[in-house]
Amino acid sequence: MSHLSICRFPDPVLKRPTTPINGIDAPIRHLADAMIRLMRAHTRCVGLAAPQVGSSLRLAVMDASVHAKSGKNHGLLVLINPVIHTTEGGSVAREGCLSIPDFTANVSRAQRVLLRAADISGNPFELWMEGFEAIVAQHEVDHLDGRLFLDRVANLKTDVFRRKAYD
Protein backbone atom coordinates (compact mmCIF):
# COMPACT_ATOMS: atom_id res chain seq x y z
CA MET A 1 0.00 0.00 0.00
CA SER A 2 3.00 2.31 -0.14
CA HIS A 3 2.43 3.30 -3.75
CA LEU A 4 -1.12 4.46 -3.96
CA SER A 5 -2.24 6.26 -7.03
CA ILE A 6 -5.39 8.14 -7.85
CA CYS A 7 -8.12 6.29 -9.74
CA ARG A 8 -9.82 8.45 -12.30
CA PHE A 9 -13.29 8.30 -13.69
CA PRO A 10 -14.48 6.17 -15.57
CA ASP A 11 -12.71 3.64 -13.31
CA PRO A 12 -15.71 1.58 -12.07
CA VAL A 13 -14.38 1.54 -8.50
CA LEU A 14 -15.55 5.16 -8.20
CA LYS A 15 -19.19 4.28 -8.83
CA ARG A 16 -19.23 1.23 -6.52
CA PRO A 17 -20.68 1.67 -3.01
CA THR A 18 -18.14 0.71 -0.33
CA THR A 19 -18.23 -2.00 2.34
CA PRO A 20 -18.23 -1.04 6.03
CA ILE A 21 -15.07 -1.87 7.97
CA ASN A 22 -15.36 -4.51 10.73
CA GLY A 23 -12.29 -4.26 12.90
CA ILE A 24 -9.34 -2.05 12.20
CA ASP A 25 -6.22 -4.05 11.43
CA ALA A 26 -2.72 -3.13 10.29
CA PRO A 27 -3.55 -3.03 6.55
CA ILE A 28 -6.37 -0.56 7.24
CA ARG A 29 -4.11 1.63 9.37
CA HIS A 30 -1.49 1.56 6.61
CA LEU A 31 -4.10 2.43 4.01
CA ALA A 32 -5.28 5.41 6.08
CA ASP A 33 -1.67 6.61 6.53
CA ALA A 34 -0.95 6.25 2.83
CA MET A 35 -4.13 8.16 1.97
CA ILE A 36 -3.13 11.00 4.30
CA ARG A 37 0.29 11.15 2.61
CA LEU A 38 -1.30 11.17 -0.83
CA MET A 39 -3.76 13.90 0.22
CA ARG A 40 -0.86 15.98 1.52
CA ALA A 41 1.07 15.41 -1.71
CA HIS A 42 -1.61 17.26 -3.69
CA THR A 43 -1.47 20.91 -2.75
CA ARG A 44 -5.13 21.76 -2.78
CA CYS A 45 -6.46 18.37 -1.76
CA VAL A 46 -8.62 18.54 1.38
CA GLY A 47 -10.05 15.02 1.37
CA LEU A 48 -9.58 11.59 -0.09
CA ALA A 49 -11.90 8.58 -0.05
CA ALA A 50 -10.80 4.94 -0.37
CA PRO A 51 -12.42 4.38 -3.80
CA GLN A 52 -10.17 7.12 -5.15
CA VAL A 53 -7.19 4.86 -4.45
CA GLY A 54 -8.92 1.73 -5.70
CA SER A 55 -10.26 0.38 -2.40
CA SER A 56 -13.94 -0.33 -1.73
CA LEU A 57 -13.63 0.10 2.05
CA ARG A 58 -15.74 2.69 3.85
CA LEU A 59 -12.78 4.87 4.77
CA ALA A 60 -11.92 8.50 4.05
CA VAL A 61 -9.46 11.10 5.26
CA MET A 62 -9.99 14.84 5.25
CA ASP A 63 -8.41 18.06 6.46
CA ALA A 64 -10.40 21.23 5.83
CA SER A 65 -7.76 23.37 7.58
CA VAL A 66 -5.54 23.17 4.49
CA HIS A 67 -7.85 25.47 2.59
CA ALA A 68 -7.51 29.22 2.90
CA LYS A 69 -11.27 29.76 3.17
CA SER A 70 -11.80 26.84 5.52
CA GLY A 71 -13.38 28.70 8.44
CA LYS A 72 -14.25 26.65 11.51
CA ASN A 73 -12.93 23.11 11.19
CA HIS A 74 -11.63 20.06 13.05
CA GLY A 75 -8.32 19.67 11.20
CA LEU A 76 -7.13 16.24 10.10
CA LEU A 77 -9.73 13.48 10.46
CA VAL A 78 -9.65 9.79 9.62
CA LEU A 79 -13.20 8.61 9.03
CA ILE A 80 -14.03 4.92 9.45
CA ASN A 81 -17.56 4.04 8.28
CA PRO A 82 -18.69 7.68 8.16
CA VAL A 83 -22.32 8.61 7.62
CA ILE A 84 -24.00 11.97 7.36
CA HIS A 85 -26.62 11.65 10.07
CA THR A 86 -28.32 15.06 9.90
CA THR A 87 -28.23 17.89 7.39
CA GLU A 88 -29.30 21.49 7.72
CA GLY A 89 -29.60 24.33 5.25
CA GLY A 90 -28.24 24.49 1.76
CA SER A 91 -25.39 26.08 -0.12
CA VAL A 92 -23.96 26.01 -3.59
CA ALA A 93 -20.22 26.07 -4.12
CA ARG A 94 -17.70 25.16 -6.77
CA GLU A 95 -16.06 21.76 -6.35
CA GLY A 96 -13.41 19.72 -8.07
CA CYS A 97 -12.02 16.24 -7.54
CA LEU A 98 -8.67 14.50 -8.12
CA SER A 99 -10.57 11.63 -9.73
CA ILE A 100 -12.11 13.94 -12.33
CA PRO A 101 -9.21 16.23 -13.18
CA ASP A 102 -9.89 19.49 -15.03
CA PHE A 103 -13.59 19.54 -14.15
CA THR A 104 -15.23 21.87 -11.68
CA ALA A 105 -18.91 22.54 -11.16
CA ASN A 106 -21.34 24.32 -8.88
CA VAL A 107 -22.60 21.71 -6.48
CA SER A 108 -25.44 21.96 -3.99
CA ARG A 109 -24.77 20.67 -0.47
CA ALA A 110 -26.16 21.00 3.02
CA GLN A 111 -24.72 23.96 4.91
CA ARG A 112 -24.35 22.09 8.19
CA VAL A 113 -24.07 18.35 8.85
CA LEU A 114 -23.80 15.97 11.76
CA LEU A 115 -21.19 13.40 10.80
CA ARG A 116 -20.90 10.06 12.61
CA ALA A 117 -17.86 7.85 12.18
CA ALA A 118 -15.17 5.99 14.09
CA ASP A 119 -11.57 7.13 14.38
CA ILE A 120 -8.54 5.03 13.45
CA SER A 121 -8.65 3.36 16.89
CA GLY A 122 -12.26 2.38 16.32
CA ASN A 123 -13.71 4.91 18.78
CA PRO A 124 -17.04 6.23 17.56
CA PHE A 125 -17.46 10.00 17.41
CA GLU A 126 -19.83 12.56 16.00
CA LEU A 127 -19.09 16.09 14.87
CA TRP A 128 -21.16 19.01 13.70
CA MET A 129 -19.49 20.55 10.69
CA GLU A 130 -20.41 23.64 8.78
CA GLY A 131 -19.48 25.59 5.69
CA PHE A 132 -16.41 24.40 3.82
CA GLU A 133 -15.69 21.49 6.16
CA ALA A 134 -19.29 20.27 5.81
CA ILE A 135 -18.90 20.36 2.01
CA VAL A 136 -15.71 18.29 2.21
CA ALA A 137 -17.38 15.70 4.47
CA GLN A 138 -20.35 15.39 2.12
CA HIS A 139 -18.07 15.08 -0.92
CA GLU A 140 -16.08 12.25 0.74
CA VAL A 141 -19.15 10.39 2.06
CA ASP A 142 -20.61 10.64 -1.46
CA HIS A 143 -17.47 8.88 -2.77
CA LEU A 144 -18.11 6.08 -0.27
CA ASP A 145 -21.65 5.75 -1.65
CA GLY A 146 -20.37 5.59 -5.25
CA ARG A 147 -21.41 9.13 -6.06
CA LEU A 148 -19.36 11.87 -7.68
CA PHE A 149 -19.81 15.63 -7.43
CA LEU A 150 -20.86 15.75 -11.09
CA ASP A 151 -23.99 13.85 -10.01
CA ARG A 152 -24.99 16.85 -7.90
CA VAL A 153 -24.48 19.79 -10.23
CA ALA A 154 -26.78 22.57 -9.08
CA ASN A 155 -26.59 24.98 -11.98
CA LEU A 156 -24.58 25.99 -15.00
CA LYS A 157 -21.47 28.04 -14.49
CA THR A 158 -23.02 31.02 -16.19
CA ASP A 159 -25.74 30.95 -13.60
CA VAL A 160 -23.91 33.44 -11.44
CA PHE A 161 -25.95 35.85 -13.53
CA ARG A 162 -29.18 33.98 -14.06
CA ARG A 163 -30.97 35.00 -17.17
CA LYS A 164 -33.99 36.98 -16.11
CA ALA A 165 -37.20 35.16 -15.35
CA TYR A 166 -39.98 36.88 -17.18
CA ASP A 167 -43.69 36.95 -16.60
Added chain:
Amino acid sequence: MSAMAKSSSKRWLVAAIGQDRPGIVAGVAEVLYQLGCNLEDSAMTRLEGEFTIMLIVSAPSSLSDERLQQAFAPLESRLRLAIHLKALSAYETRSPAKSLRPHIISVYGADRPGIVFRVTQLLAQARVNITDVQTHRAGGGKSGPSLYMLLLEVELPKPASTVKLEQSLKRLAGELDVEVSLRPTEANVL
Protein backbone atom coordinates in the same frame (compact mmCIF):
# COMPACT_ATOMS: atom_id res chain seq x y z
CA MET B 1 -37.71 49.14 -20.00
CA SER B 2 -40.95 51.10 -20.16
CA ALA B 3 -43.73 50.15 -22.53
CA MET B 4 -43.20 53.40 -24.35
CA ALA B 5 -39.51 52.81 -24.95
CA LYS B 6 -40.31 49.38 -26.27
CA SER B 7 -42.92 50.60 -28.73
CA SER B 8 -40.57 53.21 -30.19
CA SER B 9 -37.68 50.80 -30.81
CA LYS B 10 -36.86 47.84 -32.95
CA ARG B 11 -35.00 44.82 -31.71
CA TRP B 12 -32.31 42.80 -33.40
CA LEU B 13 -30.30 39.75 -32.75
CA VAL B 14 -26.70 40.42 -33.70
CA ALA B 15 -24.34 37.47 -34.05
CA ALA B 16 -20.62 37.98 -34.67
CA ILE B 17 -17.94 35.33 -35.04
CA GLY B 18 -14.25 35.81 -35.66
CA GLN B 19 -10.79 34.58 -34.85
CA ASP B 20 -10.10 35.62 -31.28
CA ARG B 21 -8.11 38.82 -30.79
CA PRO B 22 -8.35 41.92 -28.64
CA GLY B 23 -10.96 44.44 -29.76
CA ILE B 24 -13.81 42.30 -31.04
CA VAL B 25 -16.29 43.16 -28.29
CA ALA B 26 -15.25 46.81 -28.33
CA GLY B 27 -15.60 46.96 -32.12
CA VAL B 28 -19.11 45.53 -32.13
CA ALA B 29 -20.20 47.58 -29.12
CA GLU B 30 -18.87 50.77 -30.70
CA VAL B 31 -20.84 50.28 -33.91
CA LEU B 32 -24.03 49.74 -31.93
CA TYR B 33 -23.35 52.66 -29.60
CA GLN B 34 -22.79 55.05 -32.51
CA LEU B 35 -26.17 54.03 -33.91
CA GLY B 36 -27.92 54.70 -30.61
CA CYS B 37 -28.60 51.03 -29.89
CA ASN B 38 -28.90 49.58 -26.42
CA LEU B 39 -27.55 46.12 -25.50
CA GLU B 40 -30.36 44.18 -23.85
CA ASP B 41 -28.79 40.76 -23.36
CA SER B 42 -25.69 38.97 -24.49
CA ALA B 43 -23.78 35.72 -24.56
CA MET B 44 -20.17 35.84 -25.63
CA THR B 45 -17.52 33.19 -25.37
CA ARG B 46 -14.43 31.76 -26.98
CA LEU B 47 -14.62 28.32 -28.53
CA GLU B 48 -11.06 27.16 -29.15
CA GLY B 49 -9.65 30.03 -31.23
CA GLU B 50 -12.96 31.51 -32.34
CA PHE B 51 -14.72 34.25 -30.41
CA THR B 52 -18.49 34.30 -30.70
CA ILE B 53 -20.98 36.99 -29.79
CA MET B 54 -24.76 36.90 -29.58
CA LEU B 55 -26.54 40.09 -28.65
CA ILE B 56 -30.08 41.29 -28.35
CA VAL B 57 -30.12 45.02 -29.08
CA SER B 58 -32.85 47.58 -29.18
CA ALA B 59 -32.44 50.25 -31.82
CA PRO B 60 -34.17 53.53 -32.59
CA SER B 61 -37.12 52.76 -34.87
CA SER B 62 -35.57 55.03 -37.54
CA LEU B 63 -32.65 52.60 -37.98
CA SER B 64 -33.04 50.62 -41.19
CA ASP B 65 -31.78 47.13 -41.95
CA GLU B 66 -29.44 48.56 -44.60
CA ARG B 67 -27.94 51.16 -42.31
CA LEU B 68 -27.22 48.58 -39.58
CA GLN B 69 -25.75 46.19 -42.13
CA GLN B 70 -23.52 48.92 -43.60
CA ALA B 71 -22.34 50.06 -40.19
CA PHE B 72 -20.82 46.65 -39.60
CA ALA B 73 -19.05 46.50 -42.98
CA PRO B 74 -15.78 48.07 -41.74
CA LEU B 75 -15.63 45.54 -38.89
CA GLU B 76 -16.19 42.67 -41.24
CA SER B 77 -13.06 43.61 -43.13
CA ARG B 78 -10.93 45.00 -40.27
CA LEU B 79 -11.53 42.18 -37.74
CA ARG B 80 -12.67 39.61 -40.30
CA LEU B 81 -15.87 39.11 -38.39
CA ALA B 82 -18.79 37.16 -39.78
CA ILE B 83 -21.83 39.20 -38.79
CA HIS B 84 -25.38 37.97 -38.87
CA LEU B 85 -28.34 40.25 -38.19
CA LYS B 86 -31.84 39.08 -37.45
CA ALA B 87 -34.62 41.64 -37.06
CA LEU B 88 -36.97 40.49 -34.34
CA SER B 89 -40.66 40.85 -34.98
CA ALA B 90 -43.00 42.15 -32.30
CA TYR B 91 -43.95 38.53 -31.62
CA GLU B 92 -40.35 37.36 -31.36
CA THR B 93 -39.39 40.22 -29.11
CA ARG B 94 -41.89 39.21 -26.48
CA SER B 95 -40.11 37.91 -23.40
CA PRO B 96 -40.23 34.15 -23.00
CA ALA B 97 -42.82 32.83 -20.57
CA LYS B 98 -41.71 32.42 -16.99
CA SER B 99 -39.73 29.24 -16.96
CA LEU B 100 -41.85 26.13 -16.39
CA ARG B 101 -39.97 24.00 -13.94
CA PRO B 102 -36.25 24.69 -14.63
CA HIS B 103 -34.02 21.65 -14.22
CA ILE B 104 -30.39 20.75 -14.77
CA ILE B 105 -29.44 17.59 -16.61
CA SER B 106 -25.85 16.53 -16.25
CA VAL B 107 -24.37 13.83 -18.45
CA TYR B 108 -20.76 12.72 -18.18
CA GLY B 109 -18.61 9.83 -19.22
CA ALA B 110 -15.86 8.70 -21.53
CA ASP B 111 -16.16 10.78 -24.67
CA ARG B 112 -17.75 9.13 -27.70
CA PRO B 113 -19.74 10.33 -30.68
CA GLY B 114 -23.49 10.55 -30.19
CA ILE B 115 -23.84 11.64 -26.56
CA VAL B 116 -25.28 15.06 -27.40
CA PHE B 117 -27.44 13.71 -30.22
CA ARG B 118 -28.99 10.82 -28.32
CA VAL B 119 -29.66 12.79 -25.14
CA THR B 120 -31.15 15.81 -26.87
CA GLN B 121 -33.18 13.62 -29.21
CA LEU B 122 -34.76 11.96 -26.18
CA LEU B 123 -35.49 15.39 -24.68
CA ALA B 124 -37.01 16.71 -27.91
CA GLN B 125 -39.30 13.70 -28.09
CA ALA B 126 -40.39 14.39 -24.52
CA ARG B 127 -41.04 18.04 -25.48
CA VAL B 128 -38.44 19.22 -23.01
CA ASN B 129 -37.06 22.61 -23.99
CA ILE B 130 -33.31 23.26 -23.68
CA THR B 131 -32.48 26.82 -22.57
CA ASP B 132 -28.75 26.63 -21.96
CA VAL B 133 -25.94 24.24 -22.77
CA GLN B 134 -22.43 23.94 -21.41
CA THR B 135 -19.99 21.24 -22.39
CA HIS B 136 -16.53 20.40 -21.24
CA ARG B 137 -14.03 17.86 -22.45
CA ALA B 138 -10.77 17.09 -20.69
CA GLY B 139 -8.10 14.47 -20.30
CA GLY B 140 -7.21 11.92 -22.88
CA GLY B 141 -3.74 10.79 -23.84
CA LYS B 142 -1.71 9.06 -21.16
CA SER B 143 -4.15 9.92 -18.39
CA GLY B 144 -6.83 7.67 -19.91
CA PRO B 145 -9.87 8.30 -22.09
CA SER B 146 -11.02 11.89 -22.41
CA LEU B 147 -14.02 12.78 -20.31
CA TYR B 148 -16.96 14.60 -21.75
CA MET B 149 -19.53 16.49 -19.75
CA LEU B 150 -22.78 17.92 -21.04
CA LEU B 151 -24.76 20.22 -18.78
CA LEU B 152 -28.20 21.20 -19.95
CA GLU B 153 -30.56 23.69 -18.43
CA VAL B 154 -34.05 22.64 -19.44
CA GLU B 155 -37.69 23.51 -18.91
CA LEU B 156 -39.99 20.60 -18.29
CA PRO B 157 -43.45 20.87 -19.79
CA LYS B 158 -46.24 20.82 -17.21
CA PRO B 159 -47.54 17.29 -17.71
CA ALA B 160 -44.11 15.65 -17.94
CA SER B 161 -43.28 13.31 -15.12
CA THR B 162 -39.81 13.95 -13.70
CA VAL B 163 -39.59 10.34 -12.58
CA LYS B 164 -40.43 8.99 -16.02
CA LEU B 165 -38.01 11.36 -17.73
CA GLU B 166 -35.27 10.38 -15.32
CA GLN B 167 -35.95 6.70 -15.98
CA SER B 168 -35.68 7.10 -19.73
CA LEU B 169 -32.52 9.21 -19.33
CA LYS B 170 -30.98 6.51 -17.10
CA ARG B 171 -31.87 3.83 -19.63
CA LEU B 172 -30.20 5.79 -22.40
CA ALA B 173 -27.20 6.53 -20.16
CA GLY B 174 -26.78 2.79 -19.68
CA GLU B 175 -26.69 2.30 -23.45
CA LEU B 176 -24.16 5.10 -23.90
CA ASP B 177 -22.15 4.06 -20.84
CA VAL B 178 -22.37 7.52 -19.28
CA GLU B 179 -23.72 8.91 -16.01
CA VAL B 180 -26.80 11.09 -16.00
CA SER B 181 -28.72 13.06 -13.38
CA LEU B 182 -31.76 15.31 -13.44
CA ARG B 183 -32.27 17.89 -10.71
CA PRO B 184 -34.22 21.08 -10.16
CA THR B 185 -32.06 24.17 -10.72
CA GLU B 186 -30.75 25.72 -7.55
CA ALA B 187 -29.56 29.25 -7.42
CA ASN B 188 -26.15 30.29 -6.21
CA VAL B 189 -26.45 31.77 -2.77
CA LEU B 190 -23.07 33.19 -1.99
